Amino acid sequence: xxxxxxxxxxxxxxxxxxxxxxxxxxxxxxxxxxxxxxxxxxxxxxxxxxxxxxxxxxxxxxxxxxxxxxxxxxxxxxxxxxxxxxxxxxxxxxxxxxxxxxxxxxxxxxxxxxxxxxxxxxxxxxxxxxxxxxxxxxxxxxxxxxxxxxxxxxxxxxxxxxxxxxxxxxxxxxxxxxxxxxxxxxxxxxxxxxxxxxxxxxxxxxxxxxxxxxxxxxxxxxxxxxxxxxxxxxxxxxxxxxxxxxxxxxxxxxxxxxxxxxxxxxxxxxxxxxxxxxxxxxxxxxxxxxxxxxxxxxxxxxxxxxxxxxxxxxxxxxxxxxxxxxxxxxxxxxxxxxxxxxxxxxxxxxxxxxxxxxxxxxxxxxx
Numbered sequence: 001x002x003x004x005x006x007x008x009x010x011x012x013x014x015x016x017x018x019x020x021x022x023x024x025x026x027x028x029x030x031x032x033x034x035x036x037x038x039x040x041x042x043x044x045x046x047x048x049x050x051x052x053x054x055x056x057x058x059x060x061x062x063x064x065x066x067x068x069x070x071x072x073x074x075x076x077x078x079x080x081x082x083x084x085x086x087x088x089x090x091x092x093x094x095x096x097x098x099x100x101x102x103x104x105x106x107x108x109x110x111x112x113x114x115x116x117x118x119x120x121x122x123x124x125x126x127x128x129x130x131x132x133x134x135x136x137x138x139x140x141x142x143x144x145x146x147x148x149x150x151x152x153x154x155x156x157x158x159x160x161x162x163x164x165x166x167x168x169x170x171x172x173x174x175x176x177x178x179x180x181x182x183x184x185x186x187x188x189x190x191x192x193x194x195x196x197x198x199x200x201x202x203x204x205x206x207x208x209x210x211x212x213x214x215x216x217x218x219x220x221x222x223x224x225x226x227x228x229x230x231x232x233x234x235x236x237x238x239x240x241x242x243x244x245x246x247x248x249x250x251x252x253x254x255x256x257x258x259x260x261x262x263x264x265x266x267x268x269x270x271x272x273x274x275x276x277x278x279x280x281x282x283x284x285x286x287x288x289x290x291x292x293x294x295x296x297x298x299x300x301x302x303x304x305x306x307x308x309x310x311x312x313x314x315x316x317x318x319x320x321x322x323x324x325x326x327x328x329x330x331x332x333x334x335x336x337x338x339x340x341x342x343x344x345x346x347x348x349x350x351x352x353x354x355x356x357x358x359x360x361x362x363x364x365x366x367x
Contacts, residue, residue, distance in 0.1 A: 003345050003354045005306025006185055010349035011249070015241050022237040037233040041240045042196075048243060049170045051178070051198040053205035056231035057212055060159040060181025063195035064092035064129075066229055067177040070207045071153045073098050073126050079155075080120050081129040082112035083315040083326075084334040089131055089157050090315045100324065101125070102316050104331040108274055110287065110341070113333075114139045117146050127153040132161035132171045134310070135187070135253075135284035136276065140166045140174045147175070155179065159195075162188050163250050165280035172198045177208075182231075182239050187253070187284050188246050190235040252348025253283040256355055260286060260344065263359035269366040285310055286346035290366060293340050299365050305358055308343045 012019075026037065038056050045054040057063050073079060075097035081089055083102040090100040103116035110133050117128060128147055130138035147154045154175025158164070161171040162180055172178020182194035199205050210217050215226030257273070264270045271289035275281040287310060290296050300307045314334040316326035328335065344358055 001354065001357050002304040003306060003350070003358055005308055005343070005345050006347050007349065008184060008189075008347075011347075014245065019238055019241045022241055023234060026233050026237060032233050034230055035233050037240070038231055038236040041231075041236040044240060044243055045196055046198070049173055049178070049198055051170075051173050052200040053198065053202065055197045055199075055205065055208045055212060056236055057195045057197060058229045058231055059193040060179060060183060060195040061088040061092060062227060062229040063159075063179035063181070063197045064088060064155065064157060065095055066208055066211050066227065067155045067179055067197055068092060068096045068098065068127075069211050069226070070204055071127065071155070071176060073153070076124060077126040078122060078124040079127045079129050080117055080125060081157075082131050082133075082334070083317075083331050084110060084311065084337055085131045085133060085157070085315065086159070086311065087315065087318070088159070089129060090321065093129070094321070098126070099124070100315070100321070102326065102331060102334075104333045105337060107333045107336065109136060109276065110134060110273075110337055111136065111138045114143045114146070117143065118150075121150055121152075125150070125152060127155055128175075129155045129157055130175075131157040131159075132164055134273070134287055135161050135164050135282035136273075136279050137161065137164050137166035137171050139276075140169075144174055159183075160186065160284040161282065162186070163246060163280075164282045167278050173200070176201065176204065182235065187249060187282055188239060188242055190238045190242075192235055194231045194235040194239065196231075249348045250282050253286075253346055254281070256346050256348065256350055257281070257283045257286050259352065259355050260346075260359060263356065264288070264363070267363050267366060270362060283346050285343040287341050287343045288362075289337070289340040290342060290362075291340060292366070293342050296362065296365055297342060300358075300361065303361050305361060306345055309338075309341065310343050311341075312338055314338050 077098040158172040159181035164171040178198040180196040182190040211226035215224040216222040
């Protein structure tokens with residue numbers, strides 16, 4: 001039995017009859033850049049998230065970059081974040097000339113340790129960038145209290161967390177901005193690259209709109225140097241079509257995660273992900289921990305079971321960040337997670353037989 005890590009074809013079949021007319025309408029109109037489809041998506045996403053404003057952009061990476069620029073974070077500034085995340089988190093900080101300062105993660109959740117943030121604050125600290133990793137929110141109440149106390153901006157990296165909630169409130173609506181990705185593999189993905197920035201501040205939203213189009217909303221008049229960071233109409237239309245399906249897909253992922261948890265129960269060699277009591281986990285990834293991870297990964301490949309490592313090397317150990325002065329051992333929980341974590345297939349169209357096969361294969365290997 002083959003079990004892919006991700007198969008988007010079944011999802012496409014669900015939306016095909018709705019998405020193709022939308023795509024053809026755009027092709028016939030030849031209106032590819034911004035326009036009514038993008039405005040429609042932005043209104044829908046604001047309503048979905050419970051945010052005052054959202055801005056479609058070219059990728060989740062550019063969402064982070066736009067947010068940093070709009071909050072005037074740059075040279076000589078520091079941003080506190082996690083070393084256990086996708087590269088774009090710290091990469092965007094470096095791109096604006098600022099410095100990433102890391103805190104370690106909670107081994108139970110893979111999320112940044114909020115109780116370590118204050119010790120990382122220096123006179124240069126200007127923002128905190130929490131990452132709602134794998135589809136579960138960071139502890140935002142204490143984090144926001146720290147941010148207010150020290151007058152720090154908060155940029156939520158919610159690229160993997162659309163629909164995730166903390167104390168009933170959506171990821172991406174706590175801080176100054178929330179940054180989302182519509183990369184195809186995400187729970188809500190488009191047909192290419194795409195992203196979104198949310199905010200509850202009108203002035204910040206207006207600045208983001210300008211930065212998205214080279215720093216000026218009036219053609220050929222540039223108030224500052226911005227980016228070409230627009231989401232195109234085709235991608236916006238795809239996300240709009242998919243959005244009404246998202247709740248059902250999320251429940252499918254949660255159901256699959258619950259089945260995995262049940263099947264791994266009683267196997268002490270497999271550590272399953274937890275859902276915190278105050279959180280609603282969307283399982284963008286379902287990540288287990290095993291001590292013999294690499295051997296298990298090779299065994300699953302032999303059995304034609306898809307799996308992946310998120311992430312094999314912590315950011316403080318990446319060669320391009322050597323200038324930050326960190327060394328191996330500085331963030332032991334992040335480093336341990338990089339050595340022991342393994343993401344399993346979790347997409348909603350998986351059937352029970354496939355999940356049972358994956359779990360049985362892992363349980364037998366680790367016995």
